[in-house]
Amino acid sequence: MKNAIRQILQLPAVATALALLAPAQAQTWPSKPVRMVASFPPGTPGDLIARLIQPALQAAWKQPVIVENKPGAGGNIAAGEVAQARDEHTLLVGPDTVLTINPHLYKKLGFDLRQSLKPVTYFASFNQMLVCNPASGVNTLARFTQLPAGNTYASGGPGTPSHMAMEMLLAATGTRQTHVPYKGPGPAAQDVLAGHVGCGFIVSSVVLPHVQSSRLLAVAVSSKERSVLLPAVPTVAESGHAGFDATFFETLMAPASLPAAVTEKIQRDVRAALMAPAIKARLAEMDLRVEAGTPQESEKRSREDFAKWGMIARQTQLQLD
Structure with a gap:
């Protein structure tokens, strides 16, 4: 049976149809209002970024973009809602720690954070x-x-x-x-x-x-570089602990089932919004550095930081449930 399915998929007409399907999905998305569920309270960096780019995304997507705050449990309450929604129009806003730290600390969630969610793009880095x-x-x-x-x-x-x-x-x-x-x-x-x-x-x-x-x-x-807003304040590494780097990223995440073409469309539109001079300037005032990398770049960074924070969690024997 598997061989038969493979042979069918190799037929030129089927391959062409599948190749055309992904762009079509991106062209028709979104077909209804988009929810951006923020995992921390109003006024935190991720929440502020989501609200700053909200007008630009509404203009690009021609649909309302609704930012909702669902704080609690280190971001897990919002993450659980988005992961279980399995909805192409429900996204998660929060620090990358939801995917890089929480899986090491919370073992009884009832769902797998890294299997259920994926990074779409990193909004900005912060320390x-x-x-x-x-x-x-x-x-x-x-x-x-x-x-x-x-x-x-x-x-x-x-x-x-x-x-x-x-x-x-x-x-x-x-x-x-x-x-x-x-x-x-x-x-x-x-x-x-x-x-x-x-x-x-x-x-x-x-x-x-x-x-x-x-x-x-x-x-x-905590980061590798000093803050441009407070250049007199040293980094931890400069203060005698070489190699110390605790850089974090405000992140846009989505259910893992979100089609790749849609994921890439969202990232491109978010990047365009973040790169607007007024938005970049406002984020710089809050000591936030725009990142806006591709889904592939974000996934690579997520894997690397997942490994780094796993080592810290083991060293400190830290578990939260």
Whole structure:
């Protein structure tokens, strides 16, 4: 039977019809409103990017684009909804950690994140900024690593970029601190500002205004390169831990069943929206660097970071369910 099917598919007429089908799918998509389900609260980078490019996508697709926030469980609530929707018009917006970190931390989801979802494109890269309340007296990474083991640090939630960047840092420095998770980077930053928690590794776009106003001290950034908005703040690697790189990506994801031609169309349209000068400038103001790579480039990066964060999860023996 398999041989017979293979022979049929090799017939010139059938091969031609299949070759024409994929472009036709892309030409007719979307046929109804498109939902972009954001996995973190309003005001977080992915949510902001989705809303910034929403008008351009509506114009390109000639359909309404609806951004909905479904935060919780490190992005898994939104991811589960999109994965189980199996709908060509339902997409997921969130950090790449949904595909690169969560599969290592959540073993009882009832579905396989990496089998159910795929990256369409990486919107933009972003880093975490290690910030401390001025009253803490911590203004260098060396001073931070000297804090006692009972010291607490704030993050945007279990398994989020801020949590994992800090776990990576603690593993690299051989130190331990107590994790205080919050429901998003905004509340985490507020408690560091209030002095309830001394420090936190928090997404730079959220803490940037507080650093610029001197209400928070910026100690280091998690990525390989310094922030162009705060060039005086060193990277963790420059602060004595060579090779440290905790760069993250706000990502557009889709059900794995989304046809390749449609996936590529979405990526091209998203890239065009992100490359508009006004959008690029607005993202730069939030310390976000536009990426907008192809689905193939995004999948390659996802595989590499999945392996990297798997090693960190094993080293720290971290599991969240």
